Each structure stands twice: as structure tokens, then as C-alpha cells.
Amino acid sequence: MPLMNESTTPPDEIMSASQTLRRWPLAILLAIIVAVPYLPGLIDGPSMLIMVAGFMGPAAVGLLVLVWWLLASRASGKEKVIGFFGVLVIGAVAMAFLHKSMQGMGAIANVVPVGILAFGVPLLIFAASPRYRLPVSLACAVVGFGYWDLIQSNGVTGRFKGDLDWRWNKTPEELYLEEIALKGMGNPVERLSDVSPITLASAQWPSFRGPYRDGRQPGVTFDEDWEQSPPKQIWKTKIGPGWSSFSVAGDRLFTQEQRGDNEAVLCMNAKTGETLWVFEYPGRFWESVAGAGPRATPTIADEGLFALGADGMLACLSPINGDVVWKTDLKKDANRKPPTWGFSSSPLVIAGLVLVHAGGKDDKGILAFDAGTGSLRWSAPSGDHSYSSPHLATFAGVRGVLMETNQGLQFLNAESGESIWNYDWPIENYRAVQPLVIGDTVMIASTLGEGMRRLKIAHEGKTWQVTEDWSSRGLKPDFNDFVEHKGFVYGFDADIFTAIDAETGERKWKRGRYGNGQVVLLPDADQLLIASETGEIVLVKADPEKLVELGKVPAISGKTWNHPVVIGQRVYLRNAEEAACFEIGSP
16 A cells, blocks of 8 residues: 555656656647748738748747757756757758858848757657657758758848758859850940940939939830730840849940849840940849849940949949940948948939949048049938938029938938038848939838928028928838829838829839839839849839739849839849840830
8 A cells, every 4th residue: 555645656657757858848839930920911011020030930949949849848958958959060061051142131030940940840749759759850850951051042032931952953143154255245236236325314214213212203104904015025135143223325235234243234225135344343242132243334424424333333434335434442441341231323414523332430421522523522421321312403593412321311412512401310231222202292111111202492591491291001111112193192001012192102002912022103104014033024103093914925034123123115024044135016
């Protein structure tokens, strides 16, 4: 007869119970790892914090799985030591053999979560089987971590979803480099009959987003019956990585790309897509979100063609043949390294000066160079990073330059760099879109999920007043520019096309699921030409009451974040893989 304080449970059952892992914390952690990446898609206009959490959060939770294993799993001491160091060694070996494109953020966002999941799921299944659980878990961890050694990354989408491919496949850039090596270049002057001087007056689309950087192209109307008269492909060609748009003069297109270890400015025949000339120079900027390549768009001016590379090289070239007039390096001029996503400022040429944002310390934020010689004429303080470009504007008869940065919005005298007024709206992240000027107001955006604001500008005597008219989360742009037409603003709320009231900021509709695309306004036709993130051309009615999609066709392959250009009845579109020209209706 056992005593009252003695257990009646057999010793073998006590041993079995004590060696069964505590399942419920592990089950919760593994479920969170799987669920967190879907969180941004469940939220209307997710903030940058939510987007980063969805991208990086699973890795952080994965570390908690290891904490559970060491402190709360009920595993034996021997199992804990072997399991913990086993996962670390497996992970370290896998990391050492990753493709270079998978290192850094790619490793944190992909390798760690999947490797930990592969380790944790067998522990959950075999929690009561001490003989099998650790060997099976470590074997699965080898597969989970090792799988990523077979993968390369082409960056991520606007929703931070990985664009992945097998490691042994050639990248679009490698295929492009092979193609241009076979083609050669020939004599550029002989390949265009028109070699007349190129000036600002001869350029139909002289700079980023057009002559006023507002994404408007008047005088164009597209055929709206795409079933009967679909857009016609005029040409399509491979192109190097880069997020530049086109500037256009006559039958010449100017853009930028990456060519291996060189950045490049190139001139293309607008009629055929044929490359006419290329200016290459050493420089390669790469980061894990967008990949390699220049971000800015060349600017056509009377003094030449001006182009800024992502690595910081600013050059003035002959638009006829690409000969160098002068060049300078912003890394030295502003005494700084390239910002997180590279130098992205499309040059603004005004009054014989070339203005770019560099984000250097003290007064090296905005730099103005002599357009003819490249000598530094003035510099002014600005935010330490921006992916927007200097923007010409006039308020109360005073012309100056607007610049959006992480600190807010500033208005400068273009000739001297002196501050006219500043509006403080600091953010921790970035600003990447252009300000939108409408009369005596200007709209600026914050960053993903934070929305936008309309400012009222008033001037009396020597006093300027810049006041908030409204703030709205009805439209929350990220790096996708917006346009205004007849009192309404159209743009991308994260990755969904949206319309808001320009007077109130109130959202009118949110319907178009085109990813993180770009838009051009055709004001005379009440039409919007959209380039979707997946490379489609979409024609939409500029209707404030509802989304009216008039037509949609696939145009180019690959992630498309670049701004399209409309010249007459033709649409010029590119991304980091392809460039194309489509004709809509009769020319």
C-alpha cells in the first residue's frame, strides 16, 4: 500500500512525460512566422513599419524559436546544446555559400525564417519521440537553409515579395550583356539621318516626368476601343538594369542603365529602339530591394545632356554623340557615400545651372554646378537623403526650386541657393515623389502608409506663410507619383490606384489593382495612361466618381517601376529588363 505522498505513476511514464516537448509555444511561433508576411496585404495602406515587419519580422520570430528551444522546450540539456549549435552551424554554412544577391536583407528575410521553420516543424510533429525529433529536425534544417544556396534574387516587388530565380539561370542583365557584345555599336552618326543640334526647344519631353515634372502630356487623345484597335507594338528590345525613365528630343530617346561594372547613359532611336551611342564609366550601385542600376533620368538642355548615376557620377554629354563635356563625382563634392537607394536626383537645369540633391552634411545638401563648365557655383543645406528631384515652381510671382527631403519641403532661389521658405515635416524614412503644384498650393507626400499633405503658400511683403491646408491618408504614395486633373488627384495608394478630392483630400475611390506602377495624365482627353508594376499598359478614364478602365494590354516583362513617356500616339516604356514602344491609334 503506497504512502499518500508517493506517486502511483510508473517511472517509465514519468520519464516519457518529462521528455515530451512543450508544443504550444512552438506552434504559436511557427504560425506567426507563416502569417506575418501576409500582414501588409490585410491592412489598408500599410505603414512602412508594417511593411518592414512583414518583410523582416519572420526572422525575428525565428530567433524566438531558438529561445524557446533553450529555455522552455523541456528538451534534455544534451539535446538543447546539440540542437542550438547544430542550427547555428547549418545556418552559418548555408549563409557562406549564398549567391551574392541573397546576402544581407535577402538572407534575413528568406533564409532564416525558412531554415527555422524546417527545424521547428519536425520538433512539433515528433515532440513525444526523443529518439527521432532532433535528428529529423536537423536534417530538415539542412534542407531548409541549404535550399537558398540554389537561389538568386532579382529584388522585391512593391509589396516586398521576393523576385527569385534558380542560381544557375542567367540574369536578364547577363543575357543583355551577351546580346550587346554580339551586336556591337557601329557609327552612331550614320544611324540617324537627323543629326541637327538638340536643344531644350527641340525636346518634346526634356526631363523626368516632362517639361514641368508633373506627368502631363497635353494635346494627345488615345483611341479608347482597344478591342477593335489594340495598341500596336512598334519595337521591343532588351535593356540593362535601371529605374530611369526616358527624355525625348526628335527621334532620340535618352536613358540610363547598368552594364556589368559600368553605369551607362545611352541614346536610342525612338523609331526602332536601336542604340545609337553609349557613354560608360566605372560604377555599380546595388541594393537588395531594387537591384543594380541608375535611378535618375537624363535632362536635355541647351548646354547638353545631363545625367546622374546612382553611384554619384554627374556628367554633361553631347546629345548628338555622347562625348563628355564635363563630369564630377557627388561622393567627393558632397563628401558622402551613396544613400540607401542610391543617388536618384534627376538634374534640373535652370539659368545656366545644374541642380541635384546630394544630401551631404552642412551646406552640401543641394549642389548647383555651372552647366557649361561643371564648376560648383553654390551649395545649400538640405535633408540628408531624398529620392525626389529638384522641382521648378512659382509662387506669388517668385520663381524658385522646390526640394522634398526627409526633413520636409524647401523653396530655394535657383540662382543663389538662398532659402525663400522652409516647411518642416521630418520623417524617419524617405521621400521619393515629386511635389504637385496647383496655383498657390503644393501637395507633398510622406512615405509609405503616412499619406500626403496640401500646403497653402501666401506672400505679403517680405513675409512668407506656409500653412497646412489638409492632411490625408486617402492617398498614400510611396515611390509612385500622382497627377491632378479638374480638381481631383489620381495616384497609387500603396499598390492600388486611387482618386481623391484635391480640395479636401477625401478619397473618392480605390479600385485599380495595378501594383506599384506609374501614371501619365492626358488632360485634353480626360485619360490616364498607367504602367502597371507587371509591365502592362492600362488606359483609364480620369473619372472622380469611379474607376473606368478603357483597355489593358501586356507590354514588357519584369518588374516595372519606371515612369512611362507619351509622345504623340506613342508610349515609351522600360524597366530593368526590356524597353518598348507602342502606338495607340493612328499617328
